Amino acid sequence: MTLKSSLTTEIISQAQSYDGIRAGIVPLKDVLKGYSYQVAPDDPGSQGQLDDGMIVDWPKEARTVLILGLNHPEKDPRLDWLERGDTWGNRRLREISELLKQWFRKEYGLDAQPLPYHVAKGGLFLKDAAVLSGIGIIGRNNLLLHPEWGARIRLRSILLQGDFQATKVLEGFSPCETCEGFCQKACPMNAFPQEKYRRPICRKQIIANVENKVPDGEIGENGKRNLVIKYCRACELSCPVGA
Numbered sequence: 001m002t003l004k005s006s007l008t009t010e011i012i013s014q015a016q017s018y019d020g021i022r023a024g025i026v027p028l029k030d031v032l033k034g035y036s037y038q039v040a041p042d043d044p045g046s047q048g049q050l051d052d053g054m055i056v057d058w059p060k061e062a063r064t065v066l067i068l069g070l071n072h073p074e075k076d077p078r079l080d081w082l083e084r085g086d087t088w089g090n091r092r093l094r095e096i097s098e099l100l101k102q103w104f105r106k107e108y109g110l111d112a113q114p115l116p117y118h119v120a121k122g123g124l125f126l127k128d129a130a131v132l133s134g135i136g137i138i139g140r141n142n143l144l145l146h147p148e149w150g151a152r153i154r155l156r157s158i159l160l161q162g163d164f165q166a167t168k169v170l171e172g173f174s175p176c177e178t179c180e181g182f183c184q185k186a187c188p189m190n191a192f193p194q195e196k197y198r199r200p201i202c203r204k205q206i207i208a209n210v211e212n213k214v215p216d217g218e219i220g221e222n223g224k225r226n227l228v229i230k231y232c233r234a235c236e237l238s239c240p241v242g243a
Contacts, residue, residue: 005165007108011066012167014103018096020071022146024133024167028065028159034128052094055122059113062159065124066100066112067133068093069146069153074237079154082229083217090117093156100158113159126155134167140176141183141235142197147173150242151183151235175241186238205232 008025015023031037070093072079079089097114104112116123127144130136136153139145146153147170184192191201209231217226 008165008167010107011104011160011164015066015068015096015100018099021096022069022071022135022148022153024067024069024130024135025160025164026065026067026129026133026166027163028063030132030166031065031124031129034125034132036125036128052090052116052118052121052123055113055116058122058159059111059161061111061161062113063162064160064164065129065133066158066160067126067129067135068096068100068156068158069130069135069144069149070096070156071149072152072154073149074152074233077230077233080231080233081217082231083226089154090156093154097156097158104160110161112161115157115159117156124157126157129157130155132166132169134170137170137173139183139239139241140179140181140192140195141239143183143236143239145173145175145239145241148242150239152237152242179240182238182240183235186234188232188234191235 011025012023015021070079070089072089079092080087094114101112101114104110117126119125127138130144131138135155136144136146139151141151143151144153144155145151181195184195187202189201189205191198191205193201209229213227213229215225215227216230217228220226
């Protein structure tokens, strides 16, 4: 085993020592050549709702991306609820990212930079990176599909200083080929005309979710439950992969 592959194994093992985490490694240059950067290099979306700080410049020595995937099971819906400017799942991913940053510095004397979720804030196109790192594939629902968890997974990325051997792209996993299209049938907005995902249609549901917050969060200082946004997960939860 080469030194680079040995380090990759150690990094993945450390990342996956956290409960509900799967990880992959991919060269940054490969991510920046990905499909999403070719069709939308400036990110057409907004900076989103998540409470992430802006990163203006990436470290010049960063040449590798560590992708983290956190399982968001149906039995724990709170991970997806937006409360007090963030989701609980995103807070957990940020916490793990910071712990890995410290571990990376302590073990190898190298720097690591956790990135924001949104491209507009200095992040990466995470689905592209996850596919290239072997975590999953893109399904008919336009979501990342993990062999074990299906679409019930959320992503974050960490830039690593230096070069490391990439993890392998996932092969032999193509569940959508024989699927009846449960995800598309479940969509309340019919956002898959001609079986193609249409983001503008989907965003109408997102906007409706944002405008209809519900008091299901923690007890706030006023003695009442915090308002939360419960985003639609119909296409995700209807997917039989990993159900």
